[in-house]
Amino acid sequence: MTARVPGLTAAPVVAPRRADAATLAGLFALVLLFVPARLAVAGLPLSLTPAEIVALSLGVVWACAQMVSTTGVAKGPNPVRTAVFAYALVILAVYGYTTSLYLPSDELNLADHTLVLYFGYVSLVLIMCDGVGTRERLDFVLKALVAGGTFAAAVALLQFRLDLDLTQYLQLPGLRPSSTEEVPTVISRSALRRVSGTLGHPIEFGALSAMLLPLAAHLGFQAHRRGQGAVRWWLCAAVIAAGLMFSVSRTAVLGLAGAGLILLVGWNNRRRLAALVAFGVFLGVMKVLAPGLLGTFYNLFAGAGEDSSIIYRTHDYPWAIREFERSPIFGRGPGTWYPYKHQVFDNQYLLSLVETGLLGMLGFVGVIVTGIVVALSVRRMSSDPDVRNLALTVAACLLIPLLGAATFDLLSFPGITSVMFLFVGTAGALLRMERRVAQTPSLALRSFHDPADRSRSLTAPTGNGHGSARSGSS
Template sequence: MSATVARGLDATVTQPRRADGATMVCLFVLTLLVLPARLAVAGLPLSLTPAEIVALTLALVWLCAQMISSSGVAKGSNPVRTSIFVYGMVLLAVYGYTTHVYLPSDELNLTDHALVLYVGYIGLLLMTCDGITDRARLDFVLKAVVIGGAFAAVVALMQFRLDFDLTAYMKVPGLRHSSVEEVPTVIARSDLRRVAGTLGHPIEFGALSAMLLPIAAHLGFQARSRGQAAGRWWICAALIAAGLMFSVSRTAVLGLAGAGLILLIGWSNRRRVVTIAAFAVFLGFMKVLAPGLIGTFYNLFAGASDDSSIRFRTHDWPFAMREFDRSPFFGHGLGTWYPFKHQVFDNQYLLSLVETGLLGTLAFVGLLVCAIVVALRVRYLSTDANVRNLALTIAACLVIPLLGAATFDMLSFPGITSVMFLLVGAAGALLRFERRDQAARRLLSSFQDPADRSRSLMALTGNGQGSARSGSS
């Protein structure tokens, strides 16, 4: 019965498609990861990048699609959608409370800007959760994410090995350099260069590479299981892994270790052995490509007790708690705590406690935990090996922001924040697909006549709009 459903679903995805939610999300992904993070749209009163403009467009399209019944965008209950609505309402409450009291003009402008950015993030999440019609289209989006990450890694390779910054020459008419251009994309650490690729900072690039590496590996394993060409995805995985190394970031290693632990627990013994062997070969290759890089990473952890950057991350906790006590529930204001005026917190949890209070911090953590639980729920429910592995991969990738938030102010970097919201939406989409498939199996099991069963299958999966509507029930 499930094989019949799977064949019917596979038959539908081979039909020609018009542009849909997945197409728009892919446009956002490529705009985010291919264009340098420093480029903003000229002539706007707010500093917005092209990717942020696309994200705001996604929010508007999703809102309009909810008002009609023939849009193909899913409706109905979904834990991920509920969690993002709670998070959005908390942010609105924080914004209303903090702007009701006095804020200096610079901080008021910053909180307005931050609210606009979060509208875009929420729109990206909702379009990913509701606007992608089936797993094939979700794979399409994830492939775009991996390709974009591989491109950023190639740029990082040139920055690291050739000391050539391609982003300095990537100038687009109508775009200007944003205010973050004072932060260099190449930073010295020991005798090596820390690079950021097309992202805004090496730490952000490293953490993002750690999030994308498991997805690239999943695409490789999935292609092999389907008898398709898998080499391109392994090349992308190798490039992204190299980019992670070139970031020379403890955050990236800690995040990848947390995600890897979850994957190794959930994977089969054969996949564990293959992954560990590939990891050993990769380290040997990096030893030849970049002498001294492995030793630098070792010293980052071996000398952690004497590292000035770690001491800097811990000495400001008492100061953060004093600021938190001034407004423990709603905070100082979303996006108002900026480094040129206030004490820098290289810890997103501390920064969230100060900016959005206890409510905002709990809502942020709750959003990620909800998405992880939803992904693991899909893994439990599904009987498809590739779906189970994708659900496990998404859960593992979302552990990285939970860990990375303790080591840098993650939500201040739009690249990794955007991919985090996208993966949360992907968890919600996976749950919707699984619910739809279970409903299809229950319906088909009630028909004895194969012709009736075939007609019912076509009614359920004959077009993307019907799939989206049935998946929201």
């Protein structure tokens, strides 16, 4: 028996946290952004990266959790879940129709591979929407995303400044190059290096950095408001912003400008002023750190009318229309219009029309728009400033792929596509949480102010048909 010391109280026993859906989603985010995108798992008939294997595993976890009622995974209706199910059915219909016709063996293999990838994307939405049940666990996933984006941007910084490519030293056992066509990690533009970090291409890396930068800023503002350490998140934001610049990508700048417009409209005056001051200081640092970089960006937009890359993007419209007219409803098959055999379309809307027809293109746009609308709805519903700001940030981040799809073939890059679907699932998770708060306001308010009551409130039945309100351990 342990003797009790007078004047001392026994410390509360804290039970170890079990791995849950947020743990798995956070693991996916880290694997996606830490492991170079050019590496696939060896020994498989399909070229699948470690992150894609994890995404498919998340789908299996979600399906198993839906078969029981003791895991806390939500089961009720949600607009995000409905939208992604509709999109999955469209892709299945397109795949079934196009593969029932004749396809060359190479295109049939690519259609099979693309279908597997789409299962992974749908799994990401479902595990976020139904499995992440609390703000604390949702923040865990978002922090993992920002940490991974910071690492990718740090790799890009070394590529840009020192011409040192760390991805060459991340050849992990059991992995192999994902393609026989070697895509350079560093590409020249206007005597500058365009870098891609751990991603597959500088455009993908730039657009992904533009999506993660508002999220890093949100975490910084949130930590400051709560009186927590915010410096680390501002450092992450600075590194990600530098990575965006080092991609030397018009797409990244256009996407960030669109997201910034939404944020500036939704933020208060104090936050707007802080953002504008930080932006000015950042441009000054870039002027010193990378002479000529700002001038290159200016020339990219000032000389857009004569830029060869823009001319190349627009000259292929007749090709796309001609292919679309051959099968306007179902297209020619997902993933079947690929480089080295067909004309490249640097426009995801055109590529979707050709590969998946009108149905597939509308489904792609519908998923993103649903995520934006749901996020803005949560912003209107919530009275919690952190939830309102996060919902606004999610809506702004989802605008970036909607704009970027007009400037490059977004769905051909699994990295940014995966992050896009994670953000769509985040919107669905926020809606479920806000509905629960609206139905049990007194309980939610108590658990928000008293961490000791939080575990009890999360296990309280809600009676709303959404399953237990626990954090969705799977």
